[in-house]
Amino acid sequence: MKTLIQSIRLTLVLLVLLCVFYPLSIAIAGKLSKGQGGGEKITKNGKVMGYALLGQSFTKPEYFWSRPSAVGYSAAGSGGSNKGPSNPDYLQAVQARIDTLLKYNPSLQKSDIPADMVTASGSGLDPDISEQGAIIQIKRIATYRKIDERKIAELVVKHTEQPFLGLFGPKKINVLELNLALDQLK
Structure with missing residues (x-):
């Protein structure tokens, strides 16, 4: 008892x-928290453009491209492709992404492409790209927008987030915030 x-x-x-x-x-x-429990919203002129922690697809050549997503950037179905580096479908998808990058960035060499620009993140929702991922796109964007490359490079530097405590993780850039700032350039 x-x-x-x-x-x-x-x-x-x-x-x-x-x-x-x-x-x-x-x-x-x-x-x-910052977003008061509803996610940290990124706004422009009072209109919600997206969320700071949720990636979006950018495919127009005059914008910085996001990291690929295995789930089409759908927060309802977060996840990776679960395909390993020896899977033929996975290798074909990565090669198609490399080919697209090389097509739109003709001055680029295959060895210059960082892995984050051709492989999806584990969640498929990563809103950030590496600093190198942004740098390799500057020339293309400058050409399409007819803007001096230095202005775009300055924008990249300004939007680069340093590693946590200066030690943990790589430098990264939120693609949505960078593209919104890019639209503000004259």
Whole structure:
């Protein structure tokens, strides 16, 4: 009987902790965050253009292109392709991405292409590209927009986020924010 009473007490305590206090603490933390629990929105002229942590597809040659997505940038179906580096379909998709980059960036060599520009992230929703991924696109964008390459390069430098604490992770650039800033260039 003593064990049964202890089990019921433990169940009630865990029920209150896990069904009341934990969800409440998560909701409070969300409300105190940047996006107030609704995601950090990127706006332009009062209109929501996208979310800071959700990638989007950019395919026009006058814009910086995003990292490829195995799920079509759908947050409802986050995930990778689960295809390994020896899978023929995967190799064909990567080669098609390389061919597209080389077609639109004729001065580019295959060895200059960083992996993040031809491989999808694990979530398929990565909003960032590497600094090198942005740099290799500058010449193409400058040509299509008829803007001096230096102006675009300055924009890339300005939007480059440094690694966390200067140590963890690579330098990265949010593609949506960079493309919005690119539209502001005259």
